[in-house]
Amino acid sequence: MSSTALKKLFSRPESLKPNMTHYCPGCGHSVAHRLVAELLDEMGLREKTIGVAPVGCAVLAYNYFNFDMVEAPHGRALAVATGIKRVHPDKFVLTYQGDGDLAAIGTAETIHAANRGEKISTIFINNAIYGMTGGQMAPTTTVGLVATTTPGGRDPDRDGAPIDISQMLAVCQRTVYIERCALTSVKNIQKAKRAIKKSFLVQLNNLGFSLVELLSPCPTNWKMNPSDAWKWTESILTKTYPLGVIKDTSGLGDVR
Amino acid sequence: MPSEKMLMRGAHVVGEAAVRAGCRYYFGYPITPQNELPEYLSSRLLEVGGTFIQAESEIASINMVIGASVSGGRVMTSSSSPGISLKQEGISYLCGQELPAVIVNMMRGGPGLGNIAPSQADYFQATRGGGHGDYRLLVLAPASNQELAEVTFDAFDLADKYRNPVMILGDGLMGQMMEPVIFRDPIDPKELPPKDYILDGCKGREPRAVFSMLLDPPTLYQHNMKLQKKYEEITAREVRYETYQVNDAELILVAYGTASRIAKGAVNRLRREGFRVGLFRPVTLWPYPKEALRTLARGGAKIGVFELSVGQMVEDVLMSVGSTSEVYLHGIPGGPIPTPADVAQFALSVLKGDGLVGRKVEI
Secondary structure: OOOOOOOOOOOOOOOEOOOOOOOOOOOOHHHHHHHHHHHHHHOOOHHHEEEEEOOOHHHHHHHHEOOEEEEOOOOOHHHHHHHHHHHOOOOEEEEEEEHHHHHHHOHHHHHHHHHHOOOOEEEEEEOOOOOOOOOOOOOOOOOOOOEOOEOOOOOHHHHOOOOOHHHHHHHOOOEEEEEEEEOOOHHHHHHHHHHHHHHHHHHHOOOOEEEEEEEOOOHHHHOOOHHHHHHHHHHHHHHHOOOEEEEEOOOOOOOO | OOOOOEEEEHHHHHHHHHHHOOOOEEEEOOOOOOOHHHHHHHHHHHHOOOEEEEOOOHHHHHHHHHHHHHOOOOEEEEEOHHHHHHHHHHHHHHHHOOOOEEEEEEEEEOOOOOEEEEOOOOHHHHHHOOOOOOOOOEEEOOOOHHHHHHHHHHHHHHHHHHOOEEEEEEEHHHHHOEEEEOOOOOOOHHHOOOOOOOOOOOOOOOOOEEOOOOOOHHHHHHHHHHHHHHHHHHHHHOOOEEEEOOOOOOEEEEOOHHHHHHHHHHHHHHHHOOOOEEEEEEOEEEOOOHHHHHHHHOOOOEEEEEEOOOOOHHHHHHHHHOOOOOEEEEEOOOOOOOOHHHHHHHHHHHHHOOOOOOEEEOO
């Protein structure tokens, strides 16, 4: 062999199946899937992971993730995950949920699983809209954003205000770690990866409930091209949902 | 060895039988009149290293059941009528995903909040599928604390055998009533046969996915036809019923659960007076013991249905006997509990054909 043999720097994680996803161009789900899969590989967790898929755009997550998965009814992922974790306290349990699933129909399950301090890691994809059902208002839809059910833009007097679910969960005593990141620039995606890693470590250290909120572009339903959607996420969506650590009582310090 | 004879409340009997049957996971939400069951399990499951969670809602609890079941645990939830309505979505998913679970419904009067008196008004919901989609539950309707212990034990085995939820259908009276009971030997859940579909991490095997979303129409069709085949198998194998004094009967009363206890009292009373009256008691409400009832009806007896609902089970009776027998109904909604004397009056009214109590029903 010559001394210039090529070194493999990048490949598909084992935790992802070689299936083409159904996600739209510019959607954040593909990036989020990739981050989760990379971390499960890197942390040696794939074979002890049980994932819960939501309803909404990520309902088919079990077609893409290469580990044990179950599909939950609308909004109930954290209740299903609670049942799983109580049977398998030694396994790694993950829910992957969108804003409609986690912050609307599943609000009760989300708050109470967090409040029980379930040792589960939750990936919360916030794209401020209902994607799968065709662009209706979500509880996270920002004021003024036009959705198919807010034709003049979201009006708080008629439609209520955007819900900051991460702040709400931070109030629960048994939540250990909550951080909000954005799937936009390379820098932000790397930050998101570190946050997800920390959330995984919180569970592995048996500390309690953790959640990483990922602001995620939805070019199709926002009616933008992918590039504009990324920019809008970073410049406008972050005004309603500022990035950063919202709560951290893990004592784990910086994660690299 | 089996337990000594114990005097216990029905709700506690279900809890004890569940633990002895290997149930280690219970998720529920309080609602009267079945709270003594979760209260019992909240301490009893601790003793055997199990898990009890008082969930934030009936909806959350049935979904915790999904999670525990897909993980391989023997799991139970319980509720009463309005709470069972809330669990229906999850029950549909359990059926779609073919996951075993035991669901106890100690029925109360409805619709809406109704009352907490004994009732059998959830018959349609239990036997027809209160949730969405083409599915069936095995529905077991015991009539005594001893039978409550037996069917609770069997319910877990049936759920595992068919990978399908099983409902134990009782009522507020049954949950509260104290009677002697002898329990079977306890099972160690660790010694139950392994399940090849559960999620426990994919170490050493291909990952598994458990889901019920089948977007491709032919695939959903095949899945539903597979479920139907399973339901046909259950119908062929698992029918249970009891007959009492039916051989020479001119009139056969049909009743289940608490209503059958009252009807049996009526039969005894009428037999003493020389009337040829018997009782047919379905134990499985789904699958309904159609063939057995049809065979009895061919003997020429009239049929008198007595139920604590205004006419639900009577439809299964009509579907069983067709036009072979005259069918009469005495249906009482939740609230006042008739006495054996009341049911005897119904029976006499049918025998005399005076139409004073109950009414004739036809297909």
